Amino acid sequence: MLAIENLTVSYGTEIAVKNVSLTVSGEVVCLCGRNGSGKSTLLKAVAGIVGIDSGRILLDGRDVVDLPLHRRLEAGIGYVPEDRKLFSEMTVRENVEVARIGAKAAGREVMDVDQFLPELARFYDRKSKLLSGGQQKMVSIARAIVASPQVLLFDELLEGLAQAMCYKICDAVKGLKAEGKDILCAESSLDKASLYADRVIWLEQGKIVAMGTPDEIKSQMMEHIRKMPADRKLPQGEA
């Protein structure tokens, strides 16, 4: 179980995440919100890429805040960044291999990637920079899950992907959930989040403003828009 307690993260004087607390336990939780609402920063803080100001990040009760980035894998955290960040000149196999070596060195059990991403086997020997966006996303997921982490962090998993690819990746995520993983995602689109998320957390300016199932959040958002003063609604004729 991943538990985040009173987490605050800032970039210089700019506070990106303000006193956020949440838990993820064997489910898929998706952070939603506009650009700059702090979703990605929160994931990066858990992954260990950005430092935090205060708060705790507990993984099955163990505080991982002080672990350096390269030891988060050992602690059981897998991260898929927004822009995939593959090792572009390496083959798909090598990309996954880097994480597999890391997992073995850290004494972690290695997961059979093909079970969740059967398509990957077709292009194992291709250079990762030659793959399509969706395929690259798969490689990035494979690289994150090979060390069989308990917590998975997916940033903008479905961003810019074709419909068919979205479904394939959603299947993979659901498969991982079935394995009992704690999955925390970030999506800017509520529609895409609703494809795979159990719960959605709406962030605005680094704070949690709403929480619930995707449908609940959707209706809350509609209510919110309805309550807006008339001049902030869309002008007649453009709707």
Next chain:
Amino acid sequence: MLSTCLRYVLNSLPVVSYVILLSFSYSFILYICGRVSLTFAGIYLVGAYATVSLGMALMGNNMSFAGFIGILLLACLLGAAMLVASYLCFERFLKTDVHRMVATSSLLVASRGLVKVIWGTTPVTYSAPFLSMGVSEIAGNIVPNYYLFMLAVALLLMLALSYFLNRTCWGMRFRASSLDGERTMAQACGVNQNVVTLMTFAIAGVLAGLAGGLYAPIAGAAYGSEGNALLLAALSVIIGGVGSIGGAVLAAFIVGIARAVAAIKMPVLELAVPFIIASITLMLRPFGLWGKEFRY
């Protein structure tokens, strides 16, 4: 005709071996760590002086091949230790390339100062290993065996590095670090970036120290030679491409042979040739002949 061509190749061998080692020392740090570091040229100078001093002190006129190899190993270790120390005490605090450029060039001046304090400014020479190895005759051309030894050492080292990078677990981690722009994803995959950086600096130090040690018996250790080392290494990296072992070897052969040909056919151009080749390369292949698109 064939013999003449072969002559040019054989004449170029010392420069080729030296450029392979030096340019890869420079480009290895740039490639793996994404850091500009000019300190390697200072290490080259120290390696040369250390080899001469150790050679004179430990062997004098009783030259033995094993002893010389031992001295080269010491020069390599010294190079590695110095470059690692310079990283730990100094270079790791430098956050931008402009900083690194300015600060490491001052480190270069500092290592010159060190050489001046310890050895003075008069060039020193220890030519026993070079002279004692004798000469071979290849298709009517005389070539000192030491040149062949130098080339063999440089190529073997490059092969070993290539094996390390492409066939071993740690090598894969090195490559992953090099291809990772912000150097975060490799760490997220469990790669300890500090260890990789230290190992990279150590390997670069070995290469630079060895380049100095191997060249010293031929040309002596000369205060001021680090400037030339820096220039040739930088031009060869432009020609060969950053981080490419094949590129480093190819560029070294191109620069070495072009200079050997120019020395006889058009002596005016001998020193300009590496610049000309580098300019043409930049125009046609901005990332070098063998280089990948390089970002960091």
Next chain:
Amino acid sequence: MFMRKSKALVVMLTAAMLLVGALGAAASGEIPSGPIKIGFAVPMSGTATSLAPDAGINAQIAVEYINKYEGGILGRPVQAFIYDTKGDPQTTVDVFGKLIENDGVEAVLGCLSSSTGLAIAPRVENRWKIPTLLLEATTMQMFTTAVPNPKYVYRIGPDDVMQSITHVKAVLENKPDLKTIALGAPDYEWGHDVVNSFIKILAQFRPDVEVVYTFFHPFGEASPNFTAYITELMQRKPDVYVGYSWGTDGVAWHNQAKAMGLYGRIPLVFDVFAGTAKGQLAEEGVLAETRAGNAMFPPHELGYPNAKHAPMILERVGALPTYGMGVHMLTGMLYLKAAYEKVYALTGQYPTPEQVATALDGLSIIGPCGITSMINHQSTAPGMAVGKMHQREDGLWVMEDLLIVPDYMRFVPPWMTVDEFIETLGKIQ
């Protein structure tokens, strides 16, 4: 009454003032007490140090020698101010300014390379106006274009023509039957000058000799590779090779030529600088130049004058005075001493810088290697010779079979141009 008193007072005052004035005038004839300050502007870092290693120590030794064995200058001990020029023209100018304007030296000895000599000579003549003895700066431009009518600037080292004539004579003497010759030099002004001058003079003596190969290798490029030139040289098979590589180039050239067996394949090799750099370039049987006379042979063992000088250098530097730098410095100090003494003997007064400068011309002294004269601001540099390198059993490199070319054969007289002189030499031959 009052008037008379005041008149007497005026007379007395005037007399007193005259007396004081006369005493003052007498005082100027006395030699000032305390040491005489002499400046040394010599390269102690940079490429030039390989030609003149330990220039600073050599300067100290020259001054110690003058104080200990010659009783100083006019009885005053010499105090040396020694600064590093780095062999660089701008630094040399700065160093001269510091010596003359801050330290108040009475004369300066310095400059090894021509570029530094050319930078300071006009400034000395027009601005500083104090006796200046150039140790080398052998370029022919010095007294033709840079300072055509010198007053304060003198040169101790030989000029390029003196050097080339000596070299040609040495080659012909050691290899009378030569048919072909090759020359190599570093690629800068001096390198081209000496090679051209050698070829021109050789043509006067032996027009039949063919120059089969000349090359100019990169100058002062650290970590040089001369294999291409050496291979080409061995392909052309000349009877004689004359090489002018020095400093770091010289070390690399020597190592590489030796490894490739050049010395065994060419009948006569004349490595002009083989006697420099503390013997690092020395090769058994190879010809080398001595420059100021005792670069590599032990003058004290041969009964040369001032024989105490060489042992002092041998003791402190560990090698004989290479490139004659120490010899040049001592020669310069002896010239200065003689000039001061000449002026004092003639006028009975302590000399002004102008008087010292004037007195230097035409002086003859007994230098470390024999009698040498200052003619038209150029020292005749006695004992400039060529000899064969030989390593003695005690490990010391020395020169044997010295060929000393007499002054009249190599010193361009003031009434002749260089070309006229060379032509005349050919006719004498």
